[in-house]
Amino acid sequence: MYRGSSPMTAIYTLCLAQLKRKKLQNILTVLLIALSTLLMSTSMILLANTDNVFLDMHDKTNGSHELLLLDQGIHSPDAVRKWWSEQDDVAATPLLPYRTISKVSKDGSVISNVFVYLMDTPSEPMMVDRPLVVDGTPNIQPPPGGIWLSSSLANKQGIEIGDRLEFEHGSRTFELAVSAIVIDLPYGAPFSTSSRIWMNPEDYKGYLSTGASDSYMLGLRYEASADRSLLWEQFESSLNSPYVETKLTYEEMSSFYLILNKLIGYLMIALGATMLTIALITIGFTVSDAILTQYRSIGIIKSIGMTSNGTLAVFLMQYALLAVIAVIPGLALSGLISGFIMDGTLSNLRTGQEDAVTFQGAAMLSIGLLVLLLVSGCTYAVANKSRRIMPAQAIRYGMSEEDNARISKRPAGWIRLDRFSPAIVLAWKNIKNHQKGSWLIFIITCVTAAALSFGYTLVNSIASIDQRAGEWGYDSSHIAAIAINPASFSRDAIVDALEQDSRIRSYAWLSTVNGVVVSDPPLNINISALEGSFEDTGLTTIQGRNPQLRNEIALGVNVARQLNVGIGEHAEVYIQGVKRTFVVSGIYQAIANMSYSARISAEALQDGKGASSFNPDNAFINVNDLEQADSIAAEYDERFHNSMTIVTQKQLLDSVFKEATSLLILPMGFIALLFIAVSAIIIYSTCKIGVRKESKTYGIYKTIGLTSARIRLSILSGIACLALGGAIAGVLVGIYVLPGSIESLLHGYGIQYLPIVLDWGGIAAAAAISVIPAALGSWLSSSLIASTSPRSLIID
Known part of the structure; x- marks a missing residue:
């Protein structure tokens, strides 16, 4: 057979036969690898684009690295502005007069928890921190009776061009119309409770001429940020004291633009790596099972001329091809998914369709190659066992002589099964006889329950922040x-x-x-x-x-x-x-x-x-x-x-954190659906393998009177109990272990530990959802028992 053809032709023929023979299992493997690739690639695109979008916008607006608020009368605004304007390596805004106001209304309803700086817009274009128009007519200043509103406030409150806002200052109430919505980088971050509203100079003087004197803002942009420390030492030396009024730094300005996407990205990396690990374990299990079930066939092939390297190459070619087929759509879809997520989380920085997601081709290619190498490496490590197959032993025993002797001498189990009903015995034997598959089902259910319970707990903790506000x-x-x-x-x-x-x-x-x-x-x-x-x-x-x-x-x-x-x-x-x-x-x-x-x-x-x-x-x-x-x-x-x-x-808390909750729901829901899909894929595939291996046993059970439905329910109950145990373990991991995985990210934002709010009803629902794929997968995989006659099952 093989002596008359080239080795590569034989390997290719066998590989093709494997792909055709196990179509459903191969499709499930492709889906599993694709979803793992999708999750990891999406996280990389999110993390890279989050920084890039902010940095690009910071460059477009010539954003400041520090914003000084001179509002306490301790330092002379003119003297401060003069000193910084004389520095060659620093660009500064003009002194920006402002008044603070806390009460703004729209259509008679007060916009709660918003602290507003009413700004006197300069008559010349601002060279630092220039507002970038998102919607409306670009101009140097708002027209009389008009205002520029930041995109963060407009998006959160649903304010559009032409809407009129009412302001109260002292005993005076006045209305102004929104003439443009702008990106105002220092005060445009998500969850911000402060916002700048830019007014026409005549309106500013007319409406705000009474009351306290003006305060001032001064934006500073450094050509080289490394010079900041030295310049500040010189500046404070000129003051003969530390600068003791308010200062907003670049790190503070950027932090809340980046926190949500970084949180989602790091979670996706962690869960994507977990999913890829599960995929590799599943592939290893599938290859190992294929070697065991085809042990005699491999022995026959080797006896007629196929080398050990040849049999190994069949498995490597098969799974490398499946990995290539899976990686390409996984990488392609990751751009689409990350775009959906970023449309919500970075909407305050979007100016239009030109702000498309950058696909990060090098990073995506690296992830694709990494997945391909890991799949090939895992396949090689497991398929290498086929080298030890001895043709004579394989043909005679269908396994190695050592394994055959061990099975022959295997003692009876320590549990007296005769005490239990046939349904319980069948459920137990299905688990015991397929220990690798049973462990895999337990682990995947555990991981799915951990991901679902953690995702729900994270979203619920932010939505219920008032319960642990302190x-x-x-x-x-x-x-x-x-x-x-x-x-x-x-x-x-x-x-x-x-x-x-x-x-x-x-x-x-x-x-x-x-x-x-x-x-x-x-x-x-x-x-x-x-x-x-x-x-x-x-x-x-x-x-x-x-x-x-x-x-x-x-x-x-x-x-x-x-x-x-x-x-x-x-x-x-x-x-x-x-x-x-x-x-x-x-x-x-x-x-x-x-x-x-x-x-x-x-x-x-x-x-x-x-x-x-x-x-x-x-x-x-x-x-x-x-x-x-x-x-x-x-x-x-x-x-x-x-x-x-x-x-x-x-x-007050809801006005800030409802935005965070709504932005988290989409990515966390996406991750939950992925894990549910992966769980269903793996468990269905694993149970299908088990049913085919035990088809003869099920045929015997049918001949002695057990109905197909009873056999299938018995299998389902065993798998469901196994999955329930995994779900319970997963819930404990999800609510007590996984929150620690993001605490290192939150440390920089001032949170030492994550205050979680446990809703046991929702957590129980998450655990139940993680068991459903196991029950459904085991039921669907056993359809072979109902559709095949007892005689055919025994012959198989």
Whole structure:
């Protein structure tokens, strides 16, 4: 047979026969490899494009590396602008006058949890941080009566060109129409609660001429970012003090543009690698099973001239060809899927159709080659066993003589099966006789349950952030009151109302000031000064406690890490230009400001003479009956609407994190569907192999009276119990182990550990869903038993 033809022709013929003989199994293998490739390639495209899209937009807008907010009157804005404009390697914006406002309405409804900077647009084109028009007519300035709105605020609130927004400033209320939507990089990140609105200079002067004086912004762009430290040393030397007003750095500006895609990308890499591992295990199992079931055939082929290398080459060619067929569509689809995900997560940076996803050809090719090499390597390692097949033994025993002797001497099982019904015996034997396949089913169900339960828990934890708000760095008080109009705001008026209201349990007042921590280099941070109890507001720490004394301070984890200080050690901080020394009483985590923040008591703002600069503009209010929180908030908001915005804390958190939840649902749902599909593919293929190997046994059972349905239900029940055990183990991994896999990514964002919210109903549903592919796969794979006569099964 083979002596008359070339070895390659024989190998090719056998490979083709294998592909034709096991069409369904080969199709399932292709799907499994394709899905693994798809997941890993999508993650690489996401990670690469996330950085590239932001960097490209930063270059297009000539974005700043630092944004100075001169709002406390400590440094002279003109002097600061003059010094930076004289530096050859620095491009700077003009001084940008602005006023802050907290109350903006659309169609009579207040846009909650938005802190707005109303900007006086320069008359000349901005060379740094220039707004890039997404929708509307590009111009140097908004027209009279018009405003430019950032894409982040417009996307989140559903605001379009022509919509009119109402602003309250002092005793004046005015309306302006949206004339353009722009990309405003420093204040355009997802989940941002601050936004810049650009006004026509005449409108700015006309509507905002009364009240407090202007504050100023100054954007700085460095030709070489390595020069930043040296320039800042020279700048602060010119001030004769540290710069102690507010500063927004490039890292802070970019962080929340990138966090979501990085989170999704890292998860996809981890789960894609897991899926590829499962694919390789499945291929190894399939090849090993093929060698065992075709042991006699391989022996015959080798006896008539086929070499050991030839038989090995048949398996290698088969699975290399399947891998090539699978990798190409997997890579192609990854661009489409990543585009869908990025359309949502990076929509704030999109200017139109020209912002297409870059396919990252080199990275995709590398992933394709890696998958091909791993599949070929796995096939070689397992198929290498075929070298040891001895033709004589294979033809006589259908296995090696050693294996035949071991099976002949195998003792009876330790379980007395005669005590159980035939259905239970059949289910047990199906698991026991196919231990490799049973372990594979257990593992794949475990991994699927882990992925589903973790994905659900992650999305649910962000959607239910109000339940563990303190561990994210937010307060968990029932109601938040935010001052919006300094001219009409009266702290005494609202305190009197709260004191006389029997429904109110407690309240505390908060003031936020800028601070500079003495370190190398100096660190600008936000400091929260509270008059009242930190514990009552729900602000928690992960080490130590919140400050109680005037000389105590609690530090965000990133501040404590940079200072390398712990509980009981000292930290020096400039507050309002005065250097103070504090004892570190606690360390906390907060995703807001990436934990570059601190907490002190209101008394700590007193100077050496006992005078206090505590000027609170926020109140945290707790009620006796939580069910009344909505109605109380609405009542107080109506009563003090001219000076404060008063809403429930849940409303504030939802306004930020509903966006994150909606953006996570698509990729996490995509991953869940992939794992369910892979689980079904593997389990169906594995069960099909088991049914074919035991067809003779099932034929005998049918001849003695067991119906096809009873046999199939018995097989199904055994596989379902096995899968249920895997699902339980997977749930424990998904909710207690996998959250740690993303904590290293969150450390840079100020989160030391991920506060998860466990919804056992949803988790149980995720576990049940992971068992369904196993039950369905085992039932469908046993259809052969119902469609074949007992005699044919025995002959097979």
